[in-house]
Amino acid sequence: PSPDAQLAGLTPQITDARAAFALVRKRAGEWKVDPNRIGMVGFSAGAMLTMATTVAGVDAKPAFIGNIYGPLSAMTIPADAPPLFVALAADDPLFGNIDYGLVNAWRTAKRPVEFHLYEQGGHGFGMYPKETTSTGWFDAFVSWMTMHGYLKRG
Template sequence: MKFRHALAFALAAAPVPVAAQLAVPPQGSATPPAGSAAIPLYGKDTPGSPRDEVETRFMGRETVIRNITYPTLTPILPAPGKANGAAVLVLAGGGFQMLSLQNEGWRVAQALADHGVAAFVVKYRLNPSERDDKAWMATMARLMGGASPAGKAGKPPEIREPRATDDALAALRVVRARAGEWGVDPRRVGMIGFSAGAITTLNAVLQATDRQPGPDFIGYIYGPMAAVTVPAGAPPMFAALAMDDPLFGNGDFSIVSAWHAAKKPVELHAYAGGSHGFGMGTPGTTSTLMMSQFLAWMQSRGLLEAKARP
């Protein structure tokens, strides 16, 4: 497999086939909205440093952030008088090698805030990478090609980062603890995750406990479709992906079936086109309806109704 294809498939960040990427405009801003401020996720105990981060122009399409060691939470709040009390944590994807905040972070958060939902972008920790872009790309080419540094055949690395789940659960704690400050109902705090962010969102559900509750509802956007053991306290799920997704668009929706079999509310949207990483939608496909459908689903469950906070 050629390097560009291997990297795109393994990092789970390319929104369309590689050959067409340069024709697709970047999806939204590469920076947080004006006036927003990142909050260290663990306060004075937050590990790492913002200076470790590297901005990279990924495949000529968008600016991504990698080598994140310092996890943060950035509130994107509705305009005064528009908030309905619901909150959604936004987790972008990038194969735990980078965060596609331009495509799956700030723009998504702003769309939620525009509809009265308090949004919180989670910058979770990633696997380490070199500071030099060329060195990083060369390393990824080698790793995703399944070869060791010595050139011997090897198994491609597993795409995972356990600290990302720790950070997602920590973000839930922060939002609920400061719900009054942000005009949030602590019983209506959900998550929407894209690709690796969807994996992290799912892990936050699977690893939740009575002492560390998981999200109250989830958006599971082009995450793996394999079946899981659904916990008794699993929240309602909104799932979306494209049928031409080269990673998960094989027509097997086992995780949705598992949710349904466990008698947990679940809704699935499968678009004919959009590929992997479509974010708010690939132009010319019905994947552009995803955010409006997610909000309609929230409304159908009473999540957008303004209520007196407890």
């Protein structure tokens, strides 16, 4: 099935994500969170949910999203899609040797995207330090978030 069709099968998970966004926004004052800077980052299958939540056009509306070693197949991009950060290892046995259509679709839609394709790291490189450059993905992510102003105090 197409990526759009696969994402359509995640309705219960998208419902949970929407509820999480609603809860954080409702309690933003109490938790001292800026409701306009709530994002979503997913790893592998979680990246699929992050993308599904974003493209579903529902009220979750993440301010930014991260796709960490998730699939990068092209899909329909909303006109107001949030900035996207992608980190993937070229030797990832699941997603490293397929197309990067998602990145191209984000660029075609003229939406901000940052793409880190690491030479080595396999699948799950974010779980523990390795002797590969992929270990630095989190520092790159923090730099990206800083560049976009998501880490500034309000």
